[in-house]
Amino acid sequence: MKKIRVRYAPSPTGHLHIGGARTALFNYLYAKHHNGDFIFRLEDTDIERNIENGEASQLDNLSWLGIIPDESPLNPKEQYAPYRQTERLAIYNAIKEQLIQEGHAYECYCTPEELQAERERQEALGLAPMYNRELISEDEKLARKNSGMKPSIRLKVPENKVYEFKDLIRGDVKFESKDIGDWVIVKSNGIPTYNFAVVVDDHSMDITHVFRGEEHISNTPKQLMLYEMLGWDKPEFAHMTLIVNEERKKLSKRDETIMQFISQYKDEGYIPEAMFNFLALLGWSPEVEEEIFTHEKLIEIFDAERLSKSPSMFDKNKLKWINNRYMKELSEDKYLKLVKPFLVEYYDCSNKSENWLNLLLLLYKEQISYGKEIQGLVDIFFNDEIKYNENCVEVLNWETTPQVKENFKKQVVTSESWDEETIKNCVKAVQKETGIKGKQLFMAIRVMVSGSEHGPDLTQTLLLLGKETVLNRLGE
RNA sequence: GGCUCGUUGGUGAAGUGGCUUAACACAGCGCCCUUUCACGGCGUCAUUCACGGGUUCGAAUCCCGUACGAGUCACCA
Numbered sequence: 001m002k003k004i005r006v007r008y009a010p011s012p013t014g015h016l017h018i019g020g021a022r023t024a025l026f027n028y029l030y031a032k033h034h035n036g037d038f039i040f041r042l043e044d045t046d047i048e049r050n051i052e053n054g055e056a057s058q059l060d061n062l063s064w065l066g067i068i069p070d071e072s073p074l075n076p077k078e079q080y081a082p083y084r085q086t087e088r089l090a091i092y093n094a095i096k097e098q099l100i101q102e103g104h105a106y107e108c109y110c111t112p113e114e115l116q117a118e119r120e121r122q123e124a125l126g127l128a129p130m131y132n133r134e135l136i137s138e139d140e141k142l143a144r145k146n147s148g149m150k151p152s153i154r155l156k157v158p159e160n161k162v163y164e165f166k167d168l169i170r171g172d173v174k175f176e177s178k179d180i181g182d183w184v185i186v187k188s189n190g191i192p193t194y195n196f197a198v199v200v201d202d203h204s205m206d207i208t209h210v211f212r213g214e215e216h217i218s219n220t221p222k223q224l225m226l227y228e229m230l231g232w233d234k235p236e237f238a239h240m241t242l243i244v245n246e247e248r249k250k251l252s253k254r255d256e257t258i259m260q261f262i263s264q265y266k267d268e269g270y271i272p273e274a275m276f277n278f279l280a281l282l283g284w285s286p287e288v289e290e291e292i293f294t295h296e297k298l299i300e301i302f303d304a305e306r307l308s309k310s311p312s313m314f315d316k317n318k319l320k321w322i323n324n325r326y327m328k329e330l331s332e333d334k335y336l337k338l339v340k341p342f343l344v345e346y347y348d349c350s351n352k353s354e355n356w357l358n359l360l361l362l363l364y365k366e367q368i369s370y371g372k373e374i375q376g377l378v379d380i381f382f383n384d385e386i387k388y389n390e391n392c393v394e395v396l397n398w399e400t401t402p403q404v405k406e407n408f409k410k411q412v413v414t415s416e417s418w419d420e421e422t423i424k425n426c427v428k429a430v431q432k433e434t435g436i437k438g439k440q441l442f443m444a445i446r447v448m449v450s451g452s453e454h455g456p457d458l459t460q461t462l463l464l465l466g467k468e469t470v471l472n473r474l475g476e
Numbered sequence: 477g478g479c480u481c482g483u484u485g486g487u488g489a490a491g492u493g494g495c496u497u498a499a500c501a502c503a504g505c506g507c508c509c510u511u512u513c514a515c516g517g518c519g520u521c522a523u524u525c526a527c528g529g530g531u532u533c534g535a536a537u538c539c540c541g542u543a544c545g546a547g548u549c550a551c552c553a
Contacts, residue, residue, distance in 0.1 A: 442512030
């Protein structure tokens with residue numbers, strides 16, 4: 001059997017976003033599961049929209065996720081290089097000439113304005129917009145050619161053909177050639193279009209399987225006709241579900257309800273292994289009931305048959321939950337390293353000791369979902385003013401609360417030191433002297449010193465708050 | 477508008493003709509644990525699989541139609 005070769009081929013028009021990352025991930029998992037190769041190739045034919053660092057950014061973010069290509073522009077394999085489409089122009093050109101020679105392609109001298117007008121005309125008539133071979137007359141074409149106008153090259157779509165393929169995810173899909181207009185394979189600037197270049201590249205790079213987004217399904221017949229004209233074997237296709245937002249619309253880069261880019265998750269203190277895990281569950285489900293898997297385990301159990309057909313909604317809560325699971329598994333060192341920068345960046349920590357900061361952070365390790373979440377979570381340790389919400393007011397109004405307050409204050413004032421042991425004894429003393437215990441006691445103290453009925457362990461909280469602050473908050 | 481794909485609970489989803497009076501997970505709610513909080517544990521949450529027909533002894537699962545949603549129809553990828 002042929003070695004499995006798959007590819008992720010982004011255009012460097014932006015940074016790695018969720019959809020791209022997932023496409024890369026599934027290709028990667030499929031390849032690794034079958035001991036194949038995962039290739040990174042650049043589809044940089046849209047020169048105008050390419051951004052600086054686009055390639056590096058894609059590669060960096062991929063590698064942050066733990067997806068390392070076996071071949072890329074940075075580690076090419078000689079027989080397949082180069083890996084950037086703009087460096088493969090001569091290859092496409094030769095094929096283009098061949099197609100023209102064989103009568104499969106021709107020069108087109110229509111202007112963008114004419115094409116646009118034609119499209120609008122067809123739409124107004126309720127027709128599917130499609131290229132019209134008779135848009136301009138033969139004489140006009142010749143005149144334009146002689147005036148030195150650069151043509152685009154269009155593929156002559158065969159008549160009455162049915163293009164059929166077996167999609168690994170969707171099963172049999174077929175398109176009729178009559179619904180497809182002659183399409184541009186080489187733009188007038190001499191650069192091939194995606195649908196043309198992708199076929200040439202997939203073939204010459206021995207790509208065996210193509211996992212891509214559903215938005216490409218209607219591109220497939222265009223590519224199939226090229227394989228047929230050129231007499232090449234086609235790869236297997238698998239069209240994955242779209243990722244949609246809460247409105248069930250395809251995730252667009254402008255969507256602000258969801259962070260689109262992998263780098264944003266990195267910047268907010270998410271864990272790469274957790275993202276990897278989460279992404280794998282976006283449109284795919286394992287046979288077993290667990291949902292937390294290591295990188296290696298995912299490679300082992302990945303099965304393309306289990307890719308979903310219906311759109312997957314990006315569930316932010318699920319991501320948070322998965323990330324929290326990974327957070328708990330982190331060693332204390334790694335945890336501190338991940339979260340501390342977010343703490344220091346947001347709060348004034350200049351008069352706090354390293355040890356104090358560490359203890360504080362560790363208090364939240366079990367409940368925190370991602371690094372940046374620490375911001376706002378620990379306000380009570382940094383802000384002098386505390387606000388009491390409605391539930392807290394209720395606690396403050398318990399008839400036992402004033403007693404707890406006075407007695408606890410007395411215990412704290414008379415305590416000689418401020419350590420865990422002392423604090424526990426203070427609380428115990430209050431219980432002994434007032435007879436108040438349980439929630440009436442603990443919750444009252446918690447609310448008085450923190451302004452919230454939720455928070456970390458009370459003793460630890462009091463300890464880190466410090467004796468002075470505790471007394472201040474107990475009032476006068 | 478044409479073509480293509482999809483439609484299971486608040487959400488992600490399993491399910492490919494009988495084992496399903498629909499798994500698992502997130503969120504919610506309730507209880508337990510902890511003298512409070514968090515973590516954790518347990519329980520509860522679709523008599524029903526968009527709707528209408530049909531095939532079958534039997535359908536979420538197969539067929540047809542309808543509705544709704546999405547993708548795509550670029551010298552973008």
